Ligand SMILES: Nc1ncnc2c1ncn2[C@@H]1O[C@H](COP(=O)(O)OP(=O)(O)OP(=O)(O)O)[C@@H](O)[C@H]1O
């Protein structure tokens with residue numbers, strides 16, 4: 413694990429990801445108006461905001477699954493919004509986890525975890541398998557390696573999805589509401605895993621409705637509203653003592 | 669240890685009064701349904717058979733269509749013809765799978781570069797789904813050799829097979845396309861987010877899932893191809909139907925056609941049952957429609 417931690421903080425001092433003036437709309441509907449954001453290596457940045465405020469859209473823009481309408485995203489010092497950039501290569505250096513897990517139902521658990529290692533990172537099958545098993549062990553699922561995703565509980569599926577995103581040592585993890593599809597008693601196991609990853613120095617950009625978790629794990633909390641980051645700061649500041657009226661209204665609504 | 673435990677629990681268990689009554693009732697009902705089913709089947713078949721056999725023309729029909737000696741004497745020739753049908757079917761089926769999968773993939777490509785290909789694929793599917801198979805066989809079977817294209821065989825078998833492949837691929841391509849489009853877009857997203865290219869995502873994520881879903885309708889089309897392979901007889905290819913025709917012409921006894929029919933059924937019925945079983949196992953309800 414220390415190997416990954418050091419590779420993640422390799423570019424220490426300079427930011428890993430920077431968004432400046434990012435704009436994204438679907439038809440007439442402007443979702444992101446002008447988003448500015450930076451993440452240092454090893455940091456955990458948590459996006460909060462109402463449903464439909466564009467949190468998922470923002471993560472997908474960073475992962476180049478959506479093309480921005482304007483603005484610049486730099487990742488590891490390179491402008492990845494440049495149309496000449498190889499999107500597949502950029503995505504292979506990030507790990508993305510989806511709300512609905514999106515595991516591949518036709519592959520077993522180890523097959524899910526090792527697919528990208530073999531196809532994208534050119535890791536030979538045996539080596540991929542042992543790295544996959546080590547990663548499954550890491551998320552506490554080594555005995556489920558040969559199970560089908562559909563035979564796992566929601567919490568187990570989401571941990572497999574995290575293992576799948578993490579196995580190729582991504583520089584940045586993007587996690588899109590990874591607990592909101594889970595039964596309440598399963599949320600804890602996934603959040604505990606994320607807290608451990610944070611402790612190992614994995615850089616994370618995530619959005620969540622779990623304010624308690626956000627307070628524990630975030631280095632920076634960003635409240636997304638009206639296509640902009642309306643308020644940002646430490647969790648104690650933004651969640652504990654919000655300055656903006658909108659932020660207070662949002663927080664009181666989800667606490668109610 | 670735990671096995672012993674569960675074993676003991678199972679031995680201790682005695683069905684309650686209520687459960688014994690339920691079991692008894694179910695047993696009686698099963699027996700009664702079986703008796704009713706057997707009785708009504710016998711009645712129906714007996715009635716139909718009686719009606720046919722007692723009809724005024726039965727004597728003549730039996731002589732011309734169900735002549736046992738004629739059946740035995742024509743059997744080897746018809747069977748030999750059927751072997752050709754089987755070979756045609758296998759070769760055509762492989763070509764159909766390749767061509768239709770290609771067309772289906774082309775039709776799901778996006779972006780302006782793929783536009784002409786997409787247009788071509790759509791036009792092909794529309795035209796060949798619109799043309800009756802027999803018409804395609806006539807057009808290609810007689811027109812193809814007449815073209816005298818250098819390097820192209822002139823045999824009616826080749827052109828008849830080509831007609832089958834072109835006609836069927838148009839249908840099967842639509843089956844594949846429906847399968848590809850039935851895979852949820854979030855699967856593509858997941859593949860791409862791992863850094864897989866468009867092609868890798870298609871090959872390793874989308875197609876394996878689509879393939880599973882289309883197996884029942886594909887098997888259905890294979891059953892249909894088995895019998896339609898007999899249509900190339902109209903080109904004079906000596907398949908089972910053509911052989912039966914030749915045998916029939918000797919003495920105007922139509923029994924060889926019945927022999928051919930029985931042989932075709934021997935091919936298609938097991939396949940159809942297999943399709944049915946597979947589909948039911950997978951909880952798929954679309955394939956049973958024609959069976
Ligand atoms: N592919 C798309 N086409 C059209 N509109 C879209 C698309 N994706 C998202 N939107 C719209 O963009 C807005 C923001 O969506 P997004 O999923 O980013 O919100 P969110 O903040 O993640 O919400 P939630 O908390 O409910 O997940 C919504 O109004 C949504 O309808």
Ligand SMILES: [Mg+2]
Pocket residue numbers: 467468469588589
């Ligand atoms: Mg969302």
